[in-house]
Amino acid sequence: MESRFKEWSYIEGLVQSAYHEAALKMNLSDSEFWILYVFNFHQEGCNQSALYKEACLTKSTVNSAIRKMEQKDLIYLTPGEGRNTMVFLTEKGRKRMEDTVYKVIQIENMIYDTWTSEEQELFMKLNCDFAEKLQDKIREL
Numbered sequence: 343m344e345s346r347f348k349e350w351s352y353i354e355g356l357v358q359s360a361y362h363e364a365a366l367k368m369n370l371s372d373s374e375f376w377i378l379y380v381f382n383f384h385q386e387g388c389n390q391s392a393l394y395k396e397a398c399l400t401k402s403t404v405n406s407a408i409r410k411m412e413q414k415d416l417i418y419l420t421p422g423e424g425r426n427t428m429v430f431l432t433e434k435g436r437k438r439m440e441d442t443v444y445k446v447i448q449i450e451n452m453i454y455d456t457w458t459s460e461e462q463e464l465f466m467k468l469n470c471d472f473a474e475k476l477q478d479k480i481r482e483l
C-alpha cells in the first residue's frame with residue numbers, strides 16, 4: 343500500500359537523526375538526552391512515569407537510563423506517593439542539562455523564531471491536529 347506520508351516519514355527521520363547527532367556530539371545516549379530534555383519542563387523534579395511518557399521512551403529504557411544517570415551523579419531518586427518514584431537532577435545533572443539540552447533548545451527556538459507568527463501557529467495547529475487524530479484512530483484499532 344502506498345503511504346501518503348512517505349515524505350513526512352523521511353522528514354521525521356531527518357529530525358530524529360539531528361537529535362541523535364546532537365546527543366552523540368554532547369556525549370549523551372539518546373535516552374539520556376531525552377530525559378534531560380524533559381527535565382527542562384520539570385525544573386523541580388518529576389514522577390518517573392512522566393519521563394517515559396514525555397520522552398516517548400519505554401519504561402525499561404527509562405529505568406536503564408536512570409540507573410546509569412544515577413551512577414554518573416546526574417540524578418537522584420526519592421519515593422513518591424504510592425508506587426511512584428520522583429526523579430530530581432543533581433547540581434551536576436542541572437549543569438549537564440544546561441551545557442547540552444539548552445543548546446539544542448536554543449537552536450529549536452532560533453529556527454522557530456524565523457517563522458512568522460502565522461507560520462508558527464499553523465505548524466503547531468497541524469502537528470497537534472494530526473497527533474490527536476492519530477491517537478484517537480489508533481485507540482480504535
